[in-house]
Amino acid sequence: MMIDLASEQPLSWKDKLVGQSSKDDTNGSKGKEDFVILDGDIQKSFVNGVPSITFSDRIHQFLIQGMKNTVILKLLGRNIGFSILQNKLYNLWRPSATLHMLDIENGYFLIKFQNKLDCEKALSEGPWVIFGQYLMVQPWTLSVDPTQAYPRIVMAWIRFPGLPSYLYNHKIITEIGGLVGKVVKLDMNTDSRARGCFFRMAVYVDLDKPLISQILMNS
Known part of the structure; x- marks a missing residue:
């Protein structure tokens, strides 16, 4: 997989998804996300002159666990702004805790739930419709490919x-x-x-x- 680097990214992934700076974290989540990198966990090299980095299965599993209670969604047939979608989701789902949103690309959004029951409701109830268009809501998995205009599943x-x-x-x-x-x-x-x-x-x-x-x- 090749990653194109953006010219500027003022906020980290955690800041965008969690919605607050890790410096202001008072709930102990920082400790949960910190982990020790062991010898062999990260391999760096060059492949045909391109920098390459490889992470161990242990690192991958740790990062995947951090995506628990996360869904990916897309409003099919229509683009929608971040704030408008956020307001619509709160009205539709009435979550018991704050939702953390991240817009990615091609109209896809990641939603992180703090409550497992809120996540299950979003996935299992519905169908969800916004402005007359179907809102696709799927569990986040490694197979999710936001570069595609529409999901395969x-x-x-x-x-x-x-x-x-x-x-x-x-x-x-x-x-x-x-x-x-x-x-x-x-x-x-x-x-x-x-x-x-x-x-x-x-x-x-x-x-x-x-x-x-x-x-x-x-x-």
Whole structure:
């Protein structure tokens, strides 16, 4: 991977994501982020005249842990400003603690939650719509590539109209939904059968694969 260096970056990654300078940290988070670099953790060299740096698996795992309760989001079909999006998210999610936001590129934003339940709500509830456009919300992973205009994997809400009511079983519906993509959440109305014919589920869909619009099932 080659990284282009920006000409100026007045704020560090931590300052942008956490929203405060580490000098003003009074919650002990600084100690959690500090770690000891051991011999062999970092290797520096030149590859075809280009400076190269390699980090050990131990360093990578430590840094990945720091991304816990972080999601990446993008408003599909429309660009949105930082402040406007921030206000919309607070109105939509009503988080119990402050959200820390970082705009990256191509309309992607990173959101760091202080509360695990707030993060789970953002991921599992919805769908979220802002200005009539779908707000894609995904867990942050190493495979996230903000250089792409659109993500390859998206979470989508789907329904199975006409599904016989005797199949309204959590495990059975999860198996059926698994034919479309990885099931993230089932609408609770499915279990209560209060609105069974309108049940829905959230699944991860690979946009590089053909769209599944029908499922055959014995009855």
